[in-house]
Amino acid sequence: MSTATKPSRFNRYGVWAIYKFEMARALRTLLQSVVTPVMTTSLYFVVFGAAIGSRMTEVNGIAYGSFIVPGLMMLSLLTQSISNASFGIYFPKFTGTVYELLSAPVSSMEIVLAYVGAAASKSIVLGLIILATAALFVPITILHPVWMIAFLVLTAATFSLFGFIIGLWAKGFEQLQFIPMLIITPLTFLGGAFYSIDMLPPAWRTVTLFNPVVYLISGFRWSFYGTSDVSVSVSLAMTLGFFAICLAVVAWIFKTGYRLKS
DSSP, rough: OOOGGGSOOOOOHHHHHHOOOOOOOHHTTTTHHHHHHHHHHHIEEEEEIIIIIITTEEETTHHHHHHHHHHHHHHHHHHHHHHHHHHHHHHHHTTTTTHHHHHHHHHHHHHHHHHHHHHHHHHHHHHHHHHHHHTSSOOOOOOOOOHHHHHHHHHHHHHHHHHHHHHHHOOOOHHHHHHIIIIIIHHHHHHTTSGGGGSSOHHHHHHHHHHHHHHHHHHHHHHHHHHSSHHHHHHHHHHHHHHHHHHHHHHHHHHTTTTOOO
């Protein structure tokens, strides 16, 4: 059924049903979903906080252990948002139930809202768990809590949209892991997650500014400590721009049926 024949009224029951199903899938692996990030965060603090922190005690006047907290949160947020959303929509494609979903009385916007909303919700909860875990190791200050939540939600929603696109594009489980593992994770490590780009030589700093993840981490870190590598307004604009691009791509996919009807 084409989206033109879908009901014009917002189908909140349909959205809620898809959202609950996706959240229930996460709850079935709750132990793994919680224990894994806690263990990973603890290991990062042992390796980076203790080993490197003993040699580099402060960055921009902030204790190194505290400095890397926003980067750790962003690293997990980006990878988990993509993973949750991509698998969420890919699995119906893999089993063939996506055709039932497309013929159901829910619009493409409602389908995206449900899947992306569930993926973003799981990622935000994970980010808060990592924040609570980090607080056990180092003192954390959040100077702009409203902006911290805003960047957290916006980044989770943006990369959940990006993951949704990957899930629609992927033809196999290997492709689901390709972009997160070989592109997003390296970009996050090279985007100032564990250091300030001001510490780099001028030439490398210029190159690093072409990495979009730099702007996400910089804006998020500013909400904690009031310091950033780039302007906060630029960070926000870059995030909103990427969100708009992802939204446009999703709209195009549903309009053309790319990888949905074949």
